[in-house]
Structures are given as C-alpha cells and as structure tokens.
Amino acid sequence: MVERKHVAIIGGGITGLSAAFRLQKMMEETKETFNVTIIESSDRFGGKIETIRREGFTIERGPDSFLKRKKEALELVEELGLSDQLVSNNMGKAYILKNRKLHSIPESSFMGVPSLLKPLLDSTLLSEDGKARALNDLFIPPYPPFDDMSVGDFFAGRLGQEMVDDIINPLLSGIYAGDLYKLSLRATLPQFIGLENRAGSLILGAKQALPKKKTSQFATLKKGLSSLVDRLVETIRFPMLKNTCVTKIEKMNGRYKMSFKNGEALVVDGVIFTIPHEKTQELMSDCPYLKQLSAEPCTSVGTVAMAFDASQVTIQKEGTGFVASNKEPSTITAATYTHLKWPHTTPSGKVLLRCYVGKAGDEEILDETDETIILKSLNNLKDVVDIDGQPEFSVVTRLRESMPQYVVGHTQLLKKIEETLRHDYPRVYLAGASYDGVGLPDCIRQGNDAAKQLFNQLKLH
Numbered sequence: 201m202v203e204r205k206h207v208a209i210i211g212g213g214i215t216g217l218s219a220a221f222r223l224q225k226m227m228e229e230t231k232e233t234f235n236v237t238i239i240e241s242s243d244r245f246g247g248k249i250e251t252i253r254r255e256g257f258t259i260e261r262g263p264d265s266f267l268k269r270k271k272e273a274l275e276l277v278e279e280l281g282l283s284d285q286l287v288s289n290n291m292g293k294a295y296i297l298k299n300r301k302l303h304s305i306p307e308s309s310f311m312g313v314p315s316l317l318k319p320l321l322d323s324t325l326l327s328e329d330g331k332a333r334a335l336n337d338l339f340i341p342p343y344p345p346f347d348d349m350s351v352g353d354f355f356a357g358r359l360g361q362e363m364v365d366d367i368i369n370p371l372l373s374g375i376y377a378g379d380l381y382k383l384s385l386r387a388t389l390p391q392f393i394g395l396e397n398r399a400g401s402l403i404l405g406a407k408q409a410l411p412k413k414k415t416s417q418f419a420t421l422k423k424g425l426s427s428l429v430d431r432l433v434e435t436i437r438f439p440m441l442k443n444t445c446v447t448k449i450e451k452m453n454g455r456y457k458m459s460f461k462n463g464e465a466l467v468v469d470g471v472i473f474t475i476p477h478e479k480t481q482e483l484m485s486d487c488p489y490l491k492q493l494s495a496e497p498c499t500s501v502g503t504v505a506m507a508f509d510a511s512q513v514t515i516q517k518e519g520t521g522f523v524a525s526n527k528e529p530s531t532i533t534a535a536t537y538t539h540l541k542w543p544h545t546t547p548s549g550k551v552l553l554r555c556y557v558g559k560a561g562d563e564e565i566l567d568e569t570d571e572t573i574i575l576k577s578l579n580n581l582k583d584v585v586d587i588d589g590q591p592e593f594s595v596v597t598r599l600r601e602s603m604p605q606y607v608v609g610h611t612q613l614l615k616k617i618e619e620t621l622r623h624d625y626p627r628v629y630l631a632g633a634s635y636d637g638v639g640l641p642d643c644i645r646q647g648n649d650a651a652k653q654l655f656n657q658l659k660l661h
C-alpha cells in the first residue's frame with residue numbers, strides 16, 4: 201500500500217485555519233486525500249483573534265472587524281454557515297486627534313488623500329500653508345517611473361509634510377501602526393503607484409480610487425471574531441495539535457522532518473508556514489532572502505478595553521472613534537467608541553471604549569503595568585471624552601511584535617523568496633500577515649492560495 205502524503209500547517213491563527221479548511225474542501229471536492237496536521241504552539245487557536253465575554257460585553261483583544269470590500273472574509277463566513285451572524289457597522293465617521301482636539305477627516309478622501317477641494321480647504325487639520333502645499337499636487341509633474349518608495353516620501357513629495365503628518369500618517373497608522381518613511385508603497389498601497397501620472401494628480405486620482413457606493417465598510421460577527429475561529433476548529437477534521445512548538449525543520453530524502461519542543465517529530469511532504477516571518481526564518485535559516493526579510497521589524501501594540509456605565513461618559517463628537525496625529529504627544533494612538541461602532545458588543549446603559557497603544561518607535565508603553573497603561577489611556581481620552589470616575593473594569597492586551605512592517609523593497613524580496621523556495625524547498629509555502637497584507641481578508645486569501653498551490657503540487661508529486 202502506498203503511504204498517504206502528509207502535510208503540516210504551522211500556526212493556528214486565521215491564516216493557518218483558512219489553509220486547513222481549504223485543503224479539506226478541496227479533498228471533499230476531488231478524490232484526493234492527504235493527511236494534514238495543524239500545529240499550534242500556544243494553548244488556543246486564533247492567534248491575534250481573541251474575543252472575551254465579560255459582564256455582558258463582547259470584547260475583542262485584537263482585530264474587531266474586517267473589510268467587506270476584500271471578499272475573502274465574507275466568503276469564508278458564508279461557507280462556514282455563519283452569514284446570519286454578520287453585523288455591519290452603521291457609522292463610518294472617525295476623527296483625527298491633534299493638539300488635544302478632535303478634527304473631522306476631510307470628506308470624500310481616500311486613505312487621507314482628498315478627492316474634492318472644498319473639504320480640503322475647509323479642514324481644521326491643516327494650516328493655510330499646509331493647504332496651499334497640498335494643492336501643489338495639482339500642478340507638479342508626476343514622479344518618474346519607480347519600482348518602490350516609502351509611503352511617507354511618496355505622499356510628502358506630492359502633498360507636503362503637513363498633510364502627511366496630520367492626515368495620512370494617522371490614518372495609515374490605524375492600519376499598520378508603522379513608520380510611514382520606512383513602509384513600502386508597493387506592498388501597502390500599490391493602487392497609488394502611477395495614479396498621479398494617469399489621473400494628472402493624486403487629488404484627481406483619489407476620485408477614481410474612492411469606492412463608488414458609500415455603504416458600510418466593515419463587518420464582524422455577533423458573538424465576536426472568535427466565533428469564526430471556533431467554527432473553523434469545529435469544521436476541520438484534521439488532527440490539530442495545541443501546545444506544540446516547531447523548533448526545527450530538516451530536509452530528509454525529499455521530505456521534511458519537523459522537530460517539536462516536546463522532543464517528538466513528524467515527517468511530511470509539504471509545509472505551509474503561517475507563523476511570523478522571523479520565526480519562519482529561524483526554522484529555515486539557510487534560505488538567504490528569508491534572512492533579509494527577517495530584518496523587517498514588527499511593531500508591538502496593545503489594546504485597552506474599558507467598560508463604563510453610560511452615566512459616566514459623554515462622547516463629544518460621535519463616530520466610530522479617532523486616530524492620533526503623528527506629532528500628538530499622547531500615549532494612545534487611536535481609540536474606538538466600541539459601543540457606537542458595534543452596539544451589539546455592549547449591554548444597554550453601558551459604554552465600551554477601546555484604546556490602542558504602541559506604534560513604530562514608541563513601544564515602551566507595553567512594558568508598563570496594566571494600571572499605568574489604563575491611567576495614561578484614560579488621561580488622554582479625557583481630553584476629548586467627558587469621563588466621570590474609573591472604568592467598571594478594564595482589559596489590557598499586549599500583542600508583542602504583532603504588526604509586520606513591510607519596508608521599501610518588500611514585494612521584490614518576496615518574489616525572490618518564492619523563487620528560492622520553489623527551487624530549493626519544493627512544496628513549502630509561506631502565508632499570513634508577514635507577507636502579502638495584514639488584514640484578515642488578506643490573511644484568509646493567502647491561506648487559501650497556499651492550500652491550493654500545495655494541493656496541486658501534491659497531486660503531481
């Protein structure tokens with residue numbers, strides 16, 4: 201009898217679970233069967249996704265929702281029969297914190313780039329000089345063709361430093377928690393490359409890039425994002441190992457031998473790595489380009505959820521929350537008015553505020569005690585939200601090295617790594633937040649793609 205081929209998925213976050221689910225689906229749809237083992241080092245699945253329930257609140261310690269525009273998350277929810285659990289947010293307005301005040305983000309802007317002149321001219325975020333400089337974008341010639349450039353340099357060159365510091369940087373920090381002058385434009389916002397050339401300017405181009413319909417952008421699940429993880433774990437029929445850390449991978453007669461911290465080992469024909477890139481690099485230390493990628497930093501961030509009685513809190517400007525300007529000397533980088541953004545998470549008569557702390561170059565706050573983090577967050581919040589007394593309870597979450605920073609040249613480096621893998625490590629794939637997008641839909645897409653490619657390779661092998 202021929203032994204069944206065996207593959208391992210390393211990491212049980214959303215990427216690894218999506219890859220496992222996709223492999224199972226493809227096996228159900230064809231006559232092919234392989235053994236699959238999912239290996240997770242911690243005592244739970246979900247990785248960055250973690251929902252907790254406390255005193256009637258549904259609290260997300262990591263991501264709180266996903267973009268609907270990128271289809272993969274919605275498709276997965278549907279495939280898992282969870283569509284009836286979907287909730288979309290009913291308010292899209294967010295603010296920028298500057299000089300301890302909240303300012304509206306100019307209307308009809310795309311990633312902070314205004315598509316109309318009036319909202320730009322009316323904005324309280326920019327000085328007259330800053331506005332005049334931003335308008336220069338309409339007249340200056342396009343960039344000569346380039347392969348990659350930092351997001352900060354790209355936008356500052358066209359719209360000026362002030363626009364970047366006070367509008368674009370805060371909004372993008374609300375996605376990447378990163379240093380814009382290091383982040384790669386090609387890896388994060390490729391739709392902007394050549395846009396100013398084709399449209400005549402970025403401002404004119406933003407109009408084309410802006411989604412046509414102004415519908416709700418984000419969705420989540422009624423019982424929290426962990427219910428997506430739970431449903432995946434229930435549905436996946438492969439062995440799923442918890443508390444099992446992969447410490448070594450060696451090539452062995454055309455197969456791969458994986459060693460675990462507990463001394464056990466597993467020999468497999470293919471591997472999907474879904475763990476952070478620097479950990480993958482430790483396991484695959486002879487892959488040269490992976491070493492280069494492992495030099496890319498990961499930012500440590502934290503979230504602070506605080507529950508109040510409604511009588512204690514008055515929100516001055518209603519919306520989903522705010523992000524802080526780059527120059528703002530605040531501990532918090534952003535705050536979500538969770539009870540307004542996601543009313544289903546909060547019992548009636550209560551308020552749930554969630555602050556974000558930590559960004560590239562400013563991560564020491566995570567070494568402070570919970571009490572200090574809560575105190576500092578509350579002090580910042582009190583500038584713009586009327587708060588009476590202390591939270592009824594708080595939940596502090598530290599997500600160390602959790603936001604990968606795609607630096608300039610990231611996409612080209614990924615291509616080289618993929619070529620090397622195809623040549624030197626057949627049937628080994630990399631997927632997840634370290635590579636091609638940090639959002640949940642991007643992670644699911646990468647898990648799906650790795651599963652499809654591995655499945656096809658195994659059929660040929």
Ligand SMILES: Cc1cc2nc3c(=O)[nH]c(=O)nc-3n(C[C@H](O)[C@H](O)[C@H](O)COP(=O)(O)OP(=O)(O)OC[C@H]3O[C@@H](n4cnc5c(N)ncnc54)[C@H](O)[C@@H]3O)c2cc1C
Nearest residue numbers: 211213214215241247248263264265446632633638639640
């Ligand atoms: C505070 C915060 C807020 C966010 N908000 C949003 C949001 O609102 N919307 C959105 O779309 N995205 C959001 N993101 C991004 C998104 O949550 C992540 O990019 C995504 O969850 C990453 O999934 P992953 O499976 O690639 O990695 P992870 O979730 O990190 O999973 C990797 C898994 O591998 C395990 N592992 C590590 N090493 C080993 C080893 N050696 N052996 C075995 N297992 C190992 C880990 O324990 C972990 O479970 C947010 C991220 C953060 C930090």
Ligand SMILES: Cc1c2[nH]c(c1CCC(=O)O)Cc1[nH]c(c(CCC(=O)O)c1C)Cc1[nH]c(c(CCC(=O)O)c1C)Cc1[nH]c(c(C)c1CCC(=O)O)C2
Nearest residue numbers: 267294371374375377501520521522534535536556639640
């Ligand atoms: C205004 C605001 C933002 N983000 C946030 C706010 C505060 C108020 C609120 O909760 O509404 C909150 C937030 N969300 C995320 C962060 C960064 C992580 C951190 O600092 O902990 C922060 C600070 C992750 C994210 N937030 C988002 C992603 C990416 C989702 C994806 O690309 O799939 C992540 C990882 C989505 C997001 N978030 C934001 C934008 C402009 C986008 C992209 C929207 C689009 O593409 O159309 C800004």
